[in-house]
Amino acid sequence: MSSSSVQPIVQLYEVPGNDFTRAGEASSKVKGILKKLGYDPDAIRRVSIAMYEGEINMVIHANGGIARVEIFPDRVEILLSDQGPGIADVEKAMEEGYSTAPDEVRALGFGAGMGLPNMKKCCDEFRIDTAIGKGTDVYMIIRVRGSKS
Amino acid sequence: MKLREIVELLDAQVLCGDDMDLEIQTACGTDMMSDALAFIEDQGMLLTGLINPQSVRTAEMLDMRCICFVRGKVPGDDVVELARQRGIAVLTTRYRMFSACGKLYQAGLRGGDC
Numbered sequence: 598m599s600s601s602s603v604q605p606i607v608q609l610y611e612v613p614g615n616d617f618t619r620a621g622e623a624s625s626k627v628k629g630i631l632k633k634l635g636y637d638p639d640a641i642r643r644v645s646i647a648m649y650e651g652e653i654n655m656v657i658h659a660n661g662g663i664a665r666v667e668i669f670p671d672r673v674e675i676l677l678s679d680q681g682p683g684i685a686d687v688e689k690a691m692e693e694g695y696s697t698a699p700d701e702v703r704a705l706g707f708g709a710g711m712g713l714p715n716m717k718k719c720c721d722e723f724r725i726d727t728a729i730g731k732g733t734d735v736y737m738i739i740r741v742r743g744s745k746s
Numbered sequence: 747m748k749l750r751e752i753v754e755l756l757d758a759q760v761l762c763g764d765d766m767d768l769e770i771q772t773a774c775g776t777d778m779m780s781d782a783l784a785f786i787e788d789q790g791m792l793l794t795g796l797i798n799p800q801s802v803r804t805a806e807m808l809d810m811r812c813i814c815f816v817r818g819k820v821p822g823d824d825v826v827e828l829a830r831q832r833g834i835a836v837l838t839t840r841y842r843m844f845s846a847c848g849k850l851y852q853a854g855l856r857g858g859d860c
């Protein structure tokens with residue numbers, strides 16, 4: 598039986614846009630689930646980092662959004678979807694150090710412009726669909742290394 | 747290096763964490779959480795001046811075992827509690843970032859890049 602026919606565990610989270618202190622709760626929950634299921638620690642860490650940076654981005658740049666996580670035996674698929682301002686120049690946004698975050702955000706420990714590039718680094722597949730004034734979808738797949746796919 | 751030794755070197759106050767035999771192998775010092783999130787080393791610790799909950803979240807995502815707040819900063823009880831729940835030890839030291847990192851480096855702790 599190929600693993601793609603296995604039903605994934607699907608988790609949906611609302612990421613509130615108005616509460617910075619709660620940013621990361623969804624990533625933390627996903628991390629807990631993967632740990633309990635006994636996933637490879639390296640894969641768990643890559644999922645955690647990528648999803649956490651993405652969650653933070655939704656909070657600081659897009660007033661929150663939705664995270665949909667599908668857990669398969671050989672991979673984790675994450676869709677982060679928001680109705681924020683969209684990203685004008687995705688290529689630029691992917692550059693290390695590029696950030697439009699205001700100083701208030703930097704005082705909170707974010708806004709170094711390292712989020713998107715690090716997310717991409719953690720993922721095996723990474724895609725951004727965005728439209729100005731409509732919102733942004735970030736789609737990520739993290740494969741469990743050594744697993745058949 | 748054991749947590750006990752780190753507490754001594756930094757003359758730190760322990761806000762949570764009771765396993766003083768906890769082994770720490772690497773450290774990362776920054777106030778920018780995205781810098782820390784690019785730091786992928788096993789059995790690491792985070793030194794930071796940032797006392798909001800995201801410092802604990804960041805350490806959690808990285809499977810870090812210890813956070814030390816520098817410059818005498820003490821986080822709120824909610825932040826310490828979050829760390830306790832995640833099994834992360836929390837210290838606070840009066841030393842500033844450079845001095846705290848220097849003391850640990852001198853005693854043999856490394857950053858993973860050299």
Ligand SMILES: Nc1ncnc2c1ncn2[C@@H]1O[C@H](COP(=O)(O)OP(=O)(O)O)[C@@H](O)[C@H]1O
Nearest residue numbers: 654658659690696697698708709710711712713
């Ligand atoms: N969900 C999003 N909605 C709108 N803009 C975004 C979103 N995520 C990222 N961006 C834009 O891309 C830039 C780079 O993102 P990132 O690399 O995570 O750096 P940072 O979040 O530190 O600014 C951001 O400064 C912002 O302009």
Ligand SMILES: [Mg+2]
Nearest residue numbers: 650654712713
């Ligand atoms: Mg970011």
